[in-house]
Amino acid sequence: MSTPSLRNFLKVVLNWFDFLAIVPFYVELIVGRESASGLAAFRILRLFRITRLFKLIRHSSRMMLMMEVVSNCLSELVMLFLTWVMGTLIFGTIMFYIEESDSSDFKSILHACWWAAVTMTTVGYGDLYPQNTPRSIHWLCILFLSMIYIALPMTLIVSKFSSTLQAHQEQIDEKRR
Numbered sequence: 001m002s003t004p005s006l007r008n009f010l011k012v013v014l015n016w017f018d019f020l021a022i023v024p025f026y027v028e029l030i031v032g033r034e035s036a037s038g039l040a041a042f043r044i045l046r047l048f049r050i051t052r053l054f055k056l057i058r059h060s061s062r063m064m065l066m067m068e069v070v071s072n073c074l075s076e077l078v079m080l081f082l083t084w085v086m087g088t089l090i091f092g093t094i095m096f097y098i099e100e101s102d103s104s105d106f107k108s109i110l111h112a113c114w115w116a117a118v119t120m121t122t123v124g125y126g127d128l129y130p131q132n133t134p135r136s137i138h139w140l141c142i143l144f145l146s147m148i149y150i151a152l153p154m155t156l157i158v159s160k161f162s163s164t165l166q167a168h169q170e171q172i173d174e175k176r177r
Contacts, residue, residue: 014055021048065168069161076160080153084120087149091142092116098135105129120146 003009010016024045057063070077092113099106105128106112115128119142130139 014051017048017051020045021052061168065164069157069164072160072164073157076153076156080149083149084117087120087142087145088113088117091120091138095130095135095138098138099130105131116142119143120149122146122150 057067092115093109095115096106096109096112099112106115111128118125118128119139122143130136
């Protein structure tokens, strides 16, 4: 390993991820591939290779801009996530009790919450769906409220993105002068 300061090198979290990503290779090399079969769970550490992509973010101005927007909108994103979780739990529970019967596809509140999460994000896989009029009315209410739920925070996020982009453009223009 070559570094000007080992202490500073060890303080960087991404360097630890790099280390954890290569450890399984060297363990298999030292122990042998056949002997390392008992260390299959240890191979999960190879997933840390994905974290190396985060190092590329530093070299892309557009990715840095996106990271800045996300950090500026963190409170809005947390609010969006928490209201989504609450809506999923509330609408899923309501659907479970509306749909409560032996022939229902909603076997538990968790199944109904899965349906609510899929409906609220407007994905709509079609694996679970309401099967009569009161349930369909509940579904339409959830769908309508979900569109509003997604649209309201998006205006704040887009506004912050525009202001951050404008600030970056001004910085670029000042550097060119």
